[in-house]
Amino acid sequence: MTDWTPAELQAVWLSLKVASVAMAFSLVPAIGVAWVLSRHRFWGRSVLNTLVHLPLVVPPVVTGYALLRVFGQRGVVGAWLLTHGGFQFSFRWTGAALAAGVMAFPLIVRAVQLGIDNVDRQIEEAAATLGASPWKVFLSVTLPLALPGLVAGLAIGFAKALGEFGATITFVSNIPGETQTLALAIYSQLERPGGDGPAMRLAWLSIGISVLALFASEALSRSLRHREP
């Protein structure tokens, strides 16, 4: 199990890069949406809620197809980005990160929302009477107290992004070195005669990475609990 081929290492590296970038770009919007859903009752709230959760219930291939229609080279946003910014999602690792981010988004939002729901609003009121504007209340009280939810959201989101398959292969195809993440590499090996052994190696590898990520998040949330006796 020790001699990893360059192609395998490339798939691992690409998966970690895609999942990390997906998390980095999803986190702030996810926190914003979670806060709005947790703290506000407004017209259209259920529409927003449904929209956010859509990737969770729709077949991933449909999400991938939707991404292709919107962010593909001929998609509304994709075409604009290509002509105005020279930026391309389709068939690039950036597209894989976008697909992973969209698929993980509802999971992050749910965890963060739960974290914010658990923050005592009376403590936020106390902060306001001490002169903290709503924005400062959010940064100094709500967010730190919701940190366990945030960590949980990132862990589950990262794991989801790492293993995303359907939306990714539909949107950015399966290009070794560019969009072929671990999950897609396993799929490719299984399609190939005699690829059973390599597929098994990659499967173990992906299990190992996921378990490691879960351990890391568990350790992090435990250290947070310690800091906050």
Added chain:
Amino acid sequence: MSLLVEVQHRLGGFRLDVRVEIGPGLTALVGPSGAGKTTLLNVLAGIVRPTHGVVRLDAEILADTTAHIWRAPHRRRIGYVFQEPRLFPHLTVWQNLHYARWVQPNVPKTLLPADVIDLLNLSALLARYPSRLSGGEKQRVALGRALLGTPRLLLLDEPLAAVDQTHREEILPYLDRIRAEHAIPAIYVTHTWKEVAGRADHVVELGQGRVAFEGSVADAEARRNA
């Protein structure tokens, strides 16, 4: 300081309808449970937006529903010590005390943290988190935290309700010291007449959402004995 309150507020079946002027010194706000005492404080602090009416602190209008004036709680500089301490659980005592200065660096600093720590005898607690404090210690920190916001008016909502009897006797002298050394106008809500009898300058009694009595402590005492 002069505070004018003329508000009506509906909350489910409850109706608060209060017109009262409050001067400097310590005002005791008394009355049975459900009389609207906490609701009135929340209106003053800006936590509750009254259905109708005006709140004016000196020349500043904090709320005027007909003129659509509304000052958010963080712009009022009204200190509030709640029934429960409501300390920030993720911050140490020292950080809790400095919170107001941290979120509003421009607030006038007439009270120094060192003085408040000394006044409330908090120096041994500074490094602790709120979960490591007793009920009485928590309320002392909450009081210090509110004072360091340099409030123009201090609202105390039964600050001793959650504190056991022995610790109550410990806190009352601190309140007296604050009153003696810093002339911060305060409204003190209580069920226990003993807490305010020798301290208040003025008494307002609420009953069923309305002002049932307003006057001096002597008058209030005469009324109680009648």
